[in-house]
Amino acid sequence: MKLVIAQMKHETNTFSPVPTPLARFARGKSTPLEGNEIREAYRNTGSAIGAFIDLADRAGAEIVLPVAGNAAPSGPVEIGAYEWMAGRILDAVRRGCDALLLDLHGAMVTERHDDGEGELLARLRKLAPGLPIGVALDMHTNLFPAMCDNATALAGYQTYPHVDMYETGLRAGKPVLDLLAGKARPAMAYGHRPMLPHVMRQSSLDAPNLQIQRRAQEMEKQGALAATFFVGFPHADIPWAGASAVVVTDGDAAKARSLCDELLDMAWQARAQFVYGIEPLEASLARARQAAGGPVVLLDHYDNCASGGTMDTMTVLGGILDAGLENAAAFAICDPQAVEQMKQAGSGAKVTLDLGGKSDMPSLGLKGKPRQVNGTVKRIIDGAYRNEGPMARGELMDMGLSAVLDTGKVEIAVITRHSEPYDIGAFRALGIDPARKRYLMLKSRVHWRAGLGPLAKSVIECAGTGVCTSDYSQLDFRRVRRPIYPLDSI
Numbered sequence: 001m002k003l004v005i006a007q008m009k010h011e012t013n014t015f016s017p018v019p020t021p022l023a024r025f026a027r028g029k030s031t032p033l034e035g036n037e038i039r040e041a042y043r044n045t046g047s048a049i050g051a052f053i054d055l056a057d058r059a060g061a062e063i064v065l066p067v068a069g070n071a072a073p074s075g076p077v078e079i080g081a082y083e084w085m086a087g088r089i090l091d092a093v094r095r096g097c098d099a100l101l102l103d104l105h106g107a108m109v110t111e112r113h114d115d116g117e118g119e120l121l122a123r124l125r126k127l128a129p130g131l132p133i134g135v136a137l138d139m140h141t142n143l144f145p146a147m148c149d150n151a152t153a154l155a156g157y158q159t160y161p162h163v164d165m166y167e168t169g170l171r172a173g174k175p176v177l178d179l180l181a182g183k184a185r186p187a188m189a190y191g192h193r194p195m196l197p198h199v200m201r202q203s204s205l206d207a208p209n210l211q212i213q214r215r216a217q218e219m220e221k222q223g224a225l226a227a228t229f230f231v232g233f234p235h236a237d238i239p240w241a242g243a244s245a246v247v248v249t250d251g252d253a254a255k256a257r258s259l260c261d262e263l264l265d266m267a268w269q270a271r272a273q274f275v276y277g278i279e280p281l282e283a284s285l286a287r288a289r290q291a292a293g294g295p296v297v298l299l300d301h302y303d304n305c306a307s308g309g310t311m312d313t314m315t316v317l318g319g320i321l322d323a324g325l326e327n328a329a330a331f332a333i334c335d336p337q338a339v340e341q342m343k344q345a346g347s348g349a350k351v352t353l354d355l356g357g358k359s360d361m362p363s364l365g366l367k368g369k370p371r372q373v374n375g376t377v378k379r380i381i382d383g384a385y386r387n388e389g390p391m392a393r394g395e396l397m398d399m400g401l402s403a404v405l406d407t408g409k410v411e412i413a414v415i416t417r418h419s420e421p422y423d424i425g426a427f428r429a430l431g432i433d434p435a436r437k438r439y440l441m442l443k444s445r446v447h448w449r450a451g452l453g454p455l456a457k458s459v460i461e462c463a464g465t466g467v468c469t470s471d472y473s474q475l476d477f478r479r480v481r482r483p484i485y486p487l488d489s490i
């Protein structure tokens, strides 16, 4: 048995000014991983592709690994990058295989396609009409019909923070291997509801997604091969952005349909709970001054690089500096220019920097606004670290050349590659102990809860500036299907 296993992951924020060339998928190299490099990188990691490799090894299969590309979220994928990766997957299938297992995100927009994954799967289906194809997807999938119509089995994460990537790989891969072994006949149903859940209300640790995901898990315990509710990724102005579901059963299409509808109905009935209420920043910072104990997480959720944020807006950090909050750490400002200045000055030097604000945000009609900050260069590191988990456990991460700027009150991590703070490893690499800080400013939305949630005494959500704004009225939606809740009252 010969299996092709590949990864091509990107969550595209169509409002983001951050470019997405091939190198963004390559983690510091010029092109994404291929062949044995993939095995080396993903062996014993909590990833879907790692699960696919384990499944294939256990089945004694020959494995072909044409490409593994995983880029931090940003604007539409450059067409050359897309074709480079898609071409490798198509070539591998053209050379012949018994099945294909794909680790995709499910919200990839390219310069030419609203639905990067559906386009890939449609090309694959045309090339190999009967090929069993299993696909692991992120919970933030924006599900286009072409994705379902051209695959054999789809399974998406059931947790947010995403701590079940490995299990999702198993859920997507097993139905396909069972099909090959004559032990299952996957039947799939999918559907949508016209709603754009706010990301800040999507965590599976809280209602209503907690209950919906529990029900999906229960369906699997009761015999469904895979049951998935996707919260969707709203910062993509494409027709099928928003909530959807897909259920795979063993040979029972009617059952798949009814279970899929049940998940969608649960979500629709809870639609008002998926709406996020915004507090003005001044009120949030006033609460921060009063908050007892620590660490108090100050969540700069409008500028999360893992949702396409530029990670360099200074509104919330500026507010913290103006408020005079002490014993604080901030992760992070992505600003290669500032890091270079700190490197030139050297560890221990006093510097004055125009920090952050290097990126304009045309979709919001905003110019980047740096802020002058004085401080001491406390540390300069190469920025590589390994995730301790529970999210993407064991994966090698790279925030690029990085430095800590100490203002005396706030230790500011300044990095050169977009990395969301969801793992304690990032702080350890920088020599910051987050548990000892009174305040922790994090540019994140939900994933920080994976590795840093247990440390937090309390959390204050801070509405700053950025292309993953939680205020939909700041975004000019033109192409998403209408009506859709809560943009329209339905």
Ligand SMILES: [Zn+2]
Pocket (backbone or CB within 6 Å): 138, 139, 140, 162
């Ligand atoms: Zn996600």
